[in-house]
Amino acid sequence: MTDFTMTTDADGVATITWDVSSKSMNVMSTEAFMALNGLIDQALADGSVKGVIITSGKKDFAGGMDLNVIAQMRAGGAQVIFDGVMQMHHVLRKIERAGMDPKTLKGGKPIVAALPGTALGIGLELPLSCHRIIAADNPKAKIGLPEIMVGIFPGAGGTTRLVRKLGAMAAAPFLLEGKLSDPKSAKSAGIIDEVVVPDDLLKRAKEWVLSATDADLVKAWDAKGYKMPGGAPYHPAGFMTFVGASAMVHGKTMGVYPAAKALLAAVYEGALVPFDTALKIEARHFTSVLMNPSSTAMIRSLFINKEALEKGANRPKVEEMAVRKLGVIGAGMMGAGIAYVAANAGIEVVLIDAAQDAADRGKAHAEGILDKGMKRGKVTAEKKADVLGRITATTDYAALSGVDLVVEAVFENPKIKAEVTAKVEAAVGPDCIYATNTSTLPITGLAAASGRPEQFIGIHFFSPVDKMMLVEIIRGKATGDRAVAKALDFVRQIRKTPIVVNDARFFYANRCIIPYINEGIRMVAEGVEPALVENAAKLVGMPLGPLQLVDETSIDLGVKIAKATKAAMGSDYPDEAVDKVLFWMADEGRLGKKANAGFYAYSDKGERLGLWDGLEAKYPLDKAQPSLTDVQHRLLFAQVLEAVRALEEGVLTDIREGDVGAILGWGFAPWSGGPFSWLDMIGAPRAVDICRGLTAQFGPRFQAPALLREMAEKGQTFYDRFAGEKAAA
Numbered sequence: 001m002t003d004f005t006m007t008t009d010a011d012g013v014a015t016i017t018w019d020v021s022s023k024s025m026n027v028m029s030t031e032a033f034m035a036l037n038g039l040i041d042q043a044l045a046d047g048s049v050k051g052v053i054i055t056s057g058k059k060d061f062a063g064g065m066d067l068n069v070i071a072q073m074r075a076g077g078a079q080v081i082f083d084g085v086m087q088m089h090h091v092l093r094k095i096e097r098a099g100m101d102p103k104t105l106k107g108g109k110p111i112v113a114a115l116p117g118t119a120l121g122i123g124l125e126l127p128l129s130c131h132r133i134i135a136a137d138n139p140k141a142k143i144g145l146p147e148i149m150v151g152i153f154p155g156a157g158g159t160t161r162l163v164r165k166l167g168a169m170a171a172a173p174f175l176l177e178g179k180l181s182d183p184k185s186a187k188s189a190g191i192i193d194e195v196v197v198p199d200d201l202l203k204r205a206k207e208w209v210l211s212a213t214d215a216d217l218v219k220a221w222d223a224k225g226y227k228m229p230g231g232a233p234y235h236p237a238g239f240m241t242f243v244g245a246s247a248m249v250h251g252k253t254m255g256v257y258p259a260a261k262a263l264l265a266a267v268y269e270g271a272l273v274p275f276d277t278a279l280k281i282e283a284r285h286f287t288s289v290l291m292n293p294s295s296t297a298m299i300r301s302l303f304i305n306k307e308a309l310e311k312g313a314n315r316p317k318v319e320e321m322a323v324r325k326l327g328v329i330g331a332g333m334m335g336a337g338i339a340y341v342a343a344n345a346g347i348e349v350v351l352i353d354a355a356q357d358a359a360d361r362g363k364a365h366a367e368g369i370l371d372k373g374m375k376r377g378k379v380t381a382e383k384k385a386d387v388l389g390r391i392t393a394t395t396d397y398a399a400l401s402g403v404d405l406v407v408e409a410v411f412e413n414p415k416i417k418a419e420v421t422a423k424v425e426a427a428v429g430p431d432c433i434y435a436t437n438t439s440t441l442p443i444t445g446l447a448a449a450s451g452r453p454e455q456f457i458g459i460h461f462f463s464p465v466d467k468m469m470l471v472e473i474i475r476g477k478a479t480g481d482r483a484v485a486k487a488l489d490f491v492r493q494i495r496k497t498p499i500v501v502n503d504a505r506f507f508y509a510n511r512c513i514i515p516y517i518n519e520g521i522r523m524v525a526e527g528v529e530p531a532l533v534e535n536a537a538k539l540v541g542m543p544l545g546p547l548q549l550v551d552e553t554s555i556d557l558g559v560k561i562a563k564a565t566k567a568a569m570g571s572d573y574p575d576e577a578v579d580k581v582l583f584w585m586a587d588e589g590r591l592g593k594k595a596n597a598g599f600y601a602y603s604d605k606g607e608r609l610g611l612w613d614g615l616e617a618k619y620p621l622d623k624a625q626p627s628l629t630d631v632q633h634r635l636l637f638a639q640v641l642e643a644v645r646a647l648e649e650g651v652l653t654d655i656r657e658g659d660v661g662a663i664l665g666w667g668f669a670p671w672s673g674g675p676f677s678w679l680d681m682i683g684a685p686r687a688v689d690i691c692r693g694l695t696a697q698f699g700p701r702f703q704a705p706a707l708l709r710e711m712a713e714k715g716q717t718f719y720d721r722f723a724g725e726k727a728a729a
């Protein structure tokens with residue numbers, strides 16, 4: 001069956017229905033686009049057809065372009081991409097002109113898009129080329145152009161058409177931030193033309209087709225005297241918009257996202273020329289973005305591989321193990337967050353703490369999140385009552401009867417954790433899986449307190465639990481497949497992204513992020529300008545500089561981790577220089593953001609002001625400051641070498657998890673697609689070379705791991721070398 005089919009009714013209205021039989025959501029492929037082209041030709045040529053409705057056979061219109069196709073397009077090279085994109089423009093332009101006389105603009109056939117639900121990416125670009133967009137009043141539907149979120153931009157005319165329809169300023173949030181709207185908001189924004197009750201969708205579309213006049217078919221930009229809403233670049237108002245937009249985009253992206261720059265260029269340059277030339281400009285910039293390795297890496301990590309992991313790419317083949325009733329022990333910051341996300345996903349939760357008021361405070365935390373949602377109009381009173389109704393806050397372990405998963409989130413203390421394990425196992429059934437949310441204690445050691453170590457696992461959430469999308473699942477030595485499957489099914493239920501790693505100090509994410517923070521602190525101690533450290537990090541795409549990050553997570557936590565690590569590592573401990581700074585800061589009472597004093601200074605209200613000037617007094621600036629690139633290399637290699645070591649040691653077993661986990665877990669430069677994608681971009685030989693230089697200057701922590709050296713010798717990339725294994729994408 002083809003993805004598009006056409007029927008014509010007795011009144012001469014043709015309906016083209018999009019329905020990809022193999023998928024629950026329509027996505028566009030190259031072949032399907034050509035099939036659509038054929039049907040449009042047919043409808044335009046057929047004298048008995050008065051007009052066309054383009055709609056969907058599914059509850060939604062379309063999710064967008066098949067990103068696998070986009071990822072593959074790059075292989076053909078720039079000319080092939082450009083020609084393919086221009087071909088798409090040609091088809092969409094044909095829909096827009098619909099056979100009208102180019103001079104008189106008369107005689108075209110009306111073509112209307114009728115959207116039953118969600119319409120994203122090409123699923124909105126196609127409607128934008130139609131003469132009218134009518135959407136069903138479906139509040140769950142999402143309308144928008146989210147391409148920028150995966151490192152590209154709308155390249156099938158969506159950029160050029162939306163800017164000409166709304167003006168650059170009004171189009172900016174939809175193009176630059178990928179903002180999505182429900183149909184009613186999309187109508188108020190001017191993206192779509194009409195919203196109707198769902199049952200009337202096709203009826204209203206047909207009515208419009210039969211009543212449309214020649215003038216109704218002429219797009220504003222094809223009519224004489226068109227002026228861009230808000231003004232083109234050389235109009236005084238337009239000038240302000242474009243200057244501001246450029247500054248805003250650079251401020252937000254630090255110039256590291258090629259798609260944001262290219263989008264802005266396509267909009268600016270496109271606004272200065274006629275419509276068809278603007279499409280060509282859009283195609284050129286789109287081609288340059290697709291040819292940039294950053295877009296390939298972002299699509300691969302943030303879309304293809306993220307989705308594969310969410311669908312259970314590494315799930316052991318055991319029966320479905322969805323959680324019906326969850327126990328959470330410890331109702332502090334993490335436990336309360338875990339209880340909330342589970343209850344929000346429809347799971348019944350028993351939330352236990354040592355004292356009733358602590359358990360109640362945990363439940364109140366969930367209430368607080370729901371109240372915020374209500375203020376923003378995202379949560380109804382009914383939903384709030386439902387979610388809270390699913391959380392039982394108690395001190396009574398007997399309430400755990402019937403739970404099939406327990407997540408422990410009590411104090412980070414092995415003795416307390418062991419007591420809790422024993423108490424829980426005495427209260428739950430024999431099949432219950434037991435997970436600990438520890439962030440630093442090895443799972444295998446904690447499992448010693450369990451009578452069922454094969455049912456004992458780590459499920460490591462990140463803070464704040466309701467916002468952070470990554471969950472790290474840790475297999476202890478004895479952990480069995482059922483426990484892994486249970487953890488993965490749970491993460492899927494709460495709609496987060498899992499990675500599965502083996503047990504080792506700090507697992508994966510913390511193992512990489514701690515050296516990043518430490519490298520930043522080390523540089524301060526060496527006399528590197530702290531602002532250089534922070535800005536170097538941000539200019540390479542890290543969301544927070546290392547000093548800001550340690551302020552946010554707190555200096556005393558850093559001290560605690562340093563002491564525990566030192567105790568465990570003994571004479572191998574490498575971070576004395578860092579500890580000197582950290583311990584001094586702690587002694588000074590500068591515990592970070594929560595204390596309103598850390599590496600940064602803060603106002604009484606807790607606003608971050610600037611780097612604390614006391615730092616410079618204690619650690620005078622070196623006269624010879626390093627280059628920006630040198631600082632960036634130190635900060636990036638501190639992280640990526642740890643990722644490579646984690647892979648080498650078998651902590652990571654799948655580079656896809658390494659890349660996705662890095663971006664979602666600690667915000668590793670998303671433009672790069674993750675540490676392994678970044679190393680592939682610069683190439684193993686260059687990476688080894690940089691390591692050699694860093695090692696000579698700063699010490700053995702920068703030595704290239706054997707795996708990387710071997711790859712450099714053999715000319716391999718991570719995604720080639722490990723493609724045959726799990727990282728197929």
Ligand code: NAD
Nearest residue numbers: 330331332333334335353354409410411412437438439463
């Ligand atoms: P927290 O101090 O906010 O909460 C711990 C809770 O456990 C408290 O409410 C305490 O009353 C309760 N508790 C202590 N002993 C108990 C017992 N015997 N029985 C029942 N309840 C008991 O700590 P948190 O930040 O929520 O951390 C909890 C766990 O999660 C720790 O293992 C921590 O390492 C881990 N973790 C923390 C973070 C983070 O960013 N805070 C991130 C990931 C993992």
